Each structure stands twice: as structure tokens, then as C-alpha cells.
Amino acid sequence: MATTTSRPAPPLAALAALAAACCWPAAAADWRVTPTLRLRQAYSDNMALSAPAQARAEFSSEIAPGVAVQARGPRLTLALDYALQRLAYSRSPSRLKHQLDAAGHAEALADWLYVDGQASVSQRNISAFGPQQSDPAQLGGNSGTVRSASLSPYLKHHFRGLAEAELRYTYQASSSGALLRAHSQQAGLRLVGDNRAGGWNWEAAVGQRRDSDAALAQVTRRDATLTLRVPLRPRLSWFASAGRESNDYQAPGGAPGGRHWSSGLSWSPSPRSSVAASVGRRYFGNTYSLDARHQMRHLVLGLSYGEDITSSQEQLQRLPPADLGNFLYQLWAGRIPDPLLRIQVINAFLRYSQLQGPNAGNVNYLSHNYFLQKQWNLSALYSTPKSTLALGLGGSRRSAQTSSAIDSPLLGPAELAQQEHTRQTSLHAGWSWRMSARNNLNVNANYAVAAAPDIGRRDRNATLALGLSRQLRPKLSASVDLRHSWHASSAGGGYRENGAAATLSVLF
Template sequence: MLVLLSLPACAIPAEWTVTPTVRLRESYSNNMNLAPSDQARGEFTTELSPGIAISTSGPRLSLALDYSLQRIAYTRRADRNTQQLDASGHAEVLPEWLYLDARSSISQQNISAFGPQLVDPAQVTGNNSTVRATSLSPYLKHYFHGLATAQLRYDYQRVSSGRLMNVHSDDTSLQLTGDNGGQGWNWALRANRKNIDDVTLPTVTMSDVALTLSYPLNSRLSLSATGGYEKNDYHSNSAQPQGRHWSLGGNWTPSARTKVAASVGRRYFGNTYSLDAGYRLRSMYWTLNYNEDITTTHGEFLSIPPTGLGDFLDQLWATRIPDPQARLQTIKLFLLVSQLLGPNGSVNFFSHRYYLQKDLKLATVYSGPRSALAFTLGSSRRTAQTSNAIDSPLLGPDQLALEDRTRQNTAQAGWNYRMSPRSNLTVGASLSRAESLSTGRTDRNSALTVSLTHQLQSKVSVSVDLRHVRHSSNAGGNYRENGIGAALMVAF
């Protein structure tokens, strides 16, 4: 990916930032396996983690890469290696014509929303796996004056996790957006065809064609109507997953700080609704989102999380933390602590099935001169559209119905306090409930974390972290865990 994205950088010079790092961490957990109290065992770990961060932002190339390799040594078990990667880039290969987007990640993810939940990469739960996700998307885009903007995109995606998951897909789409000079009616036409190849299933093809008409009532309010036809050939439990679809919606922007977009419609699986609202003040940002769609586990791993809260903090903390790299790391730590279960608040459990997913999320962040507070409420509901028999490699015979219908509710909060120009205190709290509506099983999780970081020198920092975790379930397996760690990080 680095090679592909760097090709056009030769034409226009850009400033590159390359920061190698080494992190040494000592930690202790009184329940490393997240087992019931009578089976809990305490253990020390030593983690050595070399890494590198690469970034550049120019007129034709933007790239951000953060990679680390963790070597974890245990006192009671064999050593092991883990990796973390978060990389994304955009390149303008041929001005105003050819572009390239790419993303890649390596992360530790929980396999199921039920059972022990991973909080620290050093933990050994039996309910987590390494997920590798890659997306490479070249596309042609050009503006034809007075006619339309045309975009032809090809997207190759792959998600793998050892023997548990190996899925790749290719998606070809064409989108035409009319040019009416900003006056009166406008239109947009899109068509796409996606082939999904899961090694455990026959190839699935999903296609859709839709036409959207929009009309601005005034500078603040516009209305839109969409109609089209979609066809999918996965083996549905109910009606054939195809048919006409429509939606009616509107966009309201009463000011530069407020936006509301909403729609109501119907697809082959029933009525659909969507909402995307945001409200921004000088030191506060609110978002409220609701969405319904057919999704898959691998599709969720490749979805792009919203960046509103991170962008808001980056702008607010530009003077408070002048160093861009240090500011980025502080924001990442803050959002990670305040969203312990992941960017969407719920566990994207492993499955080969297709689901109707309904997501609702309310999030806010407030930033003062020396502190910031983030709060998130989320609810996610999944209803399986395909047979549970295809998940037999992931679940035992007595658990196949566990994920037919699920609901996850989460509440998360994070607080960051800048004690001094070199010291930061971050506190995070999380409550979650995962419920199987098909079997009646309910699991509850809570976590409290405290992290203190201090900058010894411009490129040397230390941190101390504490955590307390609880898990309870009406199916058994209740546990508690306390952990403490201290880390030294050096950048070169």
C-alpha cells in the first residue's frame, strides 16, 4: 500500500513524518483468563512493542500509518506475539481523473458478544482472534461541466481471521450526479454489483440500481426521493431478498453548526428509517444517528467509523497540544478509553450469516480549557436473514440459535484532564448488555479504567494504568478482574 500511494508523491513534494517507537510495559492481572473466581489465576506480563508511525498530507497524497508488534512474555504460559495496524491513504494519481483509496488494519477482536470480553491485548480469553482487513479502491472521477460528475469505482476487500473467517469481495459501482448549477431540481443515478466470496459458502452477488431526485425549497431545506431495484442471491430464511425500494427524505441545515438529515422508505425486508443529526457549539459537539441495513461481520470490520468527535477534538486541542503526533495519540487514547467496546459501542460478533442490523447512537463531547468529557449511548439489534447452520464452525451445536436475534445496549463515558503541560489523566467507564432474544441469554459487562501519562522529555513518556472489570451472565461464567500496568515509550 505504501508503494502504491507513494507513486504520485514524486511529482509534488510533501512533508513526511516518520516516527519509530519502542514501548516497554510491565503489567499484572489477578485473572488473566477472565475465568470464574474459583479458577482465577494472577499473572505478570512483560510487553516489548516496537512500532512506527508514518504520515504525510499533500495536495495529491495523504497517508496515515500506525503499526506496532507486541512481544508478550508471561510468567505462567508461553510467550506470544500480536500485531496492531491502522493504515489509510488517498492518492490523486492522475489529476481530476484517477484516484486511489486504500485501508488496512490488524486488530484483536472479540469473537462473540457473549462470554469473556477482551479489554487488554495481553489477556487470554479464548473468545478473541486477530482480524486482518484490507480494502483497495481505485476509481475514475471527472466533472463534465453542465452535465454531471461521473465516478466509476472498483473496490477489492478482504477480511481474514485464521480458520474462523476468510472472505473477499469485489464491488463495481457507477455514480452520476447531475449539474444544475445549484438551481432547482437535481438528480443522481447509481448502480453497483458486488460479489462476495466466503470460503464456507457459495459466492453471493448483490446488485442495486437507484435514481434520486432532489429539490431545494430554500437555502436551508431540501427534499429528496429515491426509487430503485435491488437483487441479492443469498439464501434467505423468509422472502427472496430482492425487489423495488423507495425512500423520501430531507436535509435541514438551519445554521453552519446544525444539520439534520432524515428519511423513511421501504425495502424487501420492511419499512426503513434513517437519521443523521449533528449540533456543534464552540466547545461541545453532539451527534445522533440511526440506520437500518443488511450487513455482515466482514462488512462491519471494513466500515469507516465516523470521525466527527475526533475531528472536533483535533481542532479544539490544536493550541493546547501543538505537536500533531502527540495530539493525535492523546485523542486516540481518550476515544479508546471512552469507547471500550469499539467505535460502534457494540461487539461485531463473528458470523457467516447476513443480518438486518438496526443501529442507534447518541454521542457528545465537551472540551474545556483543561479537560474533556465524552459520553456515548448506543443500541444495536441484529436479526439473522440466513440459516444458523452455516455458523457451525464458530458455535457449538447447542449455541446455533444464540445469535438468531440479538440486542446490545451500551453506555460509555470518558474524561480527560490535563494536569500540566506534560501530564494527562484519563478515566473511562463502560456498561453494556448483550441479549439473545432467541434464547433468553443475557450477559452484562462493566469496566472502569484510569490512565496517567507524563512526558519526561520531548520523545520520552511514561504511563500508569489501572482497570476493574466485571462480567455476569444468566448462563454462568461470572468473573471479576483487576489489572495494573506501567509503560515507558520512546520515540526516535
């Protein structure tokens, strides 16, 4: 077992470091600090998400003071949302939770030194199987508080006539009580040729990542890649890459690694449309990738597919392939030219509409394993001044690359086999309608399937939510929500749950 040392709470440490890095450019930025308060009264006829015979109705009361911070300037971008959530139950012990979503970018030294950082505290499902929490007040027993943070200073400079160089160091940390305590350090150098003539171009990258986990010995992963890009036509190019990688995690077949290669085409028929596809081979077999985007005045379409060796910690630090907020940021550029105001409007819209991204139903369950993940997403977002419609269809397959016995603290010996190989598929549809200047109607539906082929287990989850919100005053809003959740499993433990909530939100 690896030896761990005492470290500050990851989100707080990352925020402190990012704040220090932002001191130089902060004066020129436009800062907006908004204190918030959320009051919520909720009811559920099955708060613990238990089988019908054990279902128990319960009321919950929530008070959540918080703060929203946005800053944008020539050398600084920062967005932070924090809330301290106090939940009191009519029949269960009260709980205190933190909710945090923060990300920032600072240019500490013009044209040379930059800093990226992010931190989050959220409730996540521990396993893709069993009860799935769809409301923060639920007590399903299959969720935990996950804290994650990253801090990445890097040097970046353009050497005219030679290349653009980037030297980056990244520290990441994730924790969930006694279930998961991991951190990593990554260093890499990337060079991209200075191709002003529009002809051939090249890219070289070398990197090393060291992962430390309380349940594993330290793992080192190295990679070196050279990529060539050749234009075939003004909007069509061919690219190919080759390199070598090595990993020292304990795989059944020995230390994995070796040479790798890939080749593909990139096509950009217009500034708003792009397609890139490739095929290749790595030590675990053939690989394929696809990334296609198309944007119109009111519509954004996306299709992606990728394969990689990854871990739960890496996934916690990674944004979804087709993040809904990014889609809205592109789509609303003409409607809200001010970037800072646009971010504020999008964050507020996502909070009250509860629309989710295309991969919402696929659970990034906690694990100490390294696994081969194959993931695809098909998404569409249609937005007009009166309504927004989000559709998403996604799926993932995971195959464990190390022994699943290391996950016994998470699941227990009887459940280890269900995470050796997993398949997840999800469908999401969300619609937000602006009925009037003050009233909004929101409808969300999710359906997800999680399967463990090795043991023949199959779980299905569905949620339907209806919400009505009203802007009472410029800084005061109220909403009423209804929800129905349903879970079925070949291993038993199915349940149904109905919930209702009334919320009052205040901005100061």
C-alpha cells in the first residue's frame, strides 16, 4: 500500500493557489460578487430509495447561503459558485453539505506564464448499480461527497519561424472520505510548428504522469508522440501520429506499453462545422476516434467517440465531451455579446432549468482501477429566445485493466465482479419554455441502463421532472418542482419514488 501524507483539503488548496496566481492581473478585471440564499421545502414518499415494503415518506427543509463570483479581464477569467447546504429531515438526522464549482485562468506574465485551476465539491453516485440519487435531499446510500481540484501553471510562448512551445505542470487531487484519496502530478512539453504558409506542419509532445492512491503503489505513465499534418485541399487535411508509451500499473499480462500510431482526416467545410476521424493501434488493440460539430443560428449538433486508458480520478477532472454550458456559450454569443454577462446568464439558466448534458445518465463510479473506456455521445441543442431543447444519447464501456480486488473498500467482496466490465447507455431530453417575461416551464426526462455482462446484472433507471419557476422581483425567484423516479434491477432492490419541492432563491 502506498504511503500518503497529510495534505490540505484539495479544493481549498487549489483555490488558495489560484487566488495567489491571480493577484497580478486581478486589478484590471471586471469583478462581480453576488451573495445568494436558497430556501427549499421538499417531500418524498421514499426518501431512502428503498424497496416498496420499506418505503418511508419524509419532509426535508434546506437553507443554503452561498456566493457567486465572476471575473473577466484581459489577463484573468474566474467563475465560482459556492453554497453551504443545511438539510433538516422530519425523521432522519440533519446533514451539512458543501457545494462548489470553480474554475479560473490567469496570465501571470504576459505571453509567457499562465495558470489554470479548478475545484469542485459535489454529491456523486459511488456505483453505477443500485439506487441512483436524482435529488440532493435523497438518502439512497449510494452517494458520497467528492472533492476534486487541479492547479496547472505553464509556460507558453511563440517563437516566430520555429514553433509554439508549452511547458506545463499539473497537480490534481480527488477525495471522497475513506473511499477515495488520490493525487497525481503531471509534466509535459508540447511543440507545434510555426506554419504561417499553410503547408505541412508538425507537433511533438512528451509527458509523464505519476498517480498516487491510498490503495495502490505509485504508478508512472509516460508517452512521447510525433504528429504530422498535411493539407490535401483548403479545408481538408490528413494527419498521422506515432510514438511510444509505457505504464507500470500491475496488469494481468505484465507492464503495459509499447509503440502506438494513428492516422485520420480533418475536414472543416465552414467556420461552424468540423469533422475529425482517425484509426490507430495501441498496446490494448485497435483504436478509433470521431469528433463532429455543426452549428447553426439556433442549433448545435455534436457527435463524438473516443477510447483511452483512464481512471476515476482523471474522469473527475475532465469536462463532459459535449458540455451543455459550452454549447450555450457558443449559441448565445450573438444574443449576449458580453462574455461575463453571458456566463452569469447561462449559470442561472442551468440552475433553474436543470437541463443536463448528453452524458448525464452515465455514472462515473468511484474505483481505484485503471480501465479501458470506450465512450460515445450524440447531442443536440436547439435554443430560441422563448425555449431551449436539449437532447442527448450516450454510452460507455469500461474494462478493468488491474485487479478489481483493490475496490473491496468501496463495494465489498460480493460486488467486485460487477465492475470488471460495465456497459452504460443513457437518453436525456430536457425542455425549458419561457412562458412570459417572469414565468418558465421546465421538463426533464432521463433513462439509463447499466449492465455487468460478467455476472448478468442489468439495472435500469428513469426520472421525469416537471418544474415551474417565476421571477417575483429582480433578485427574488420562486419555483415548484415535481419528480418521479423509478429503478429496476435483475439483482432486486427496485423502487419507485415521488417527490415535490418548493424553492425560494434570493440574490443580494
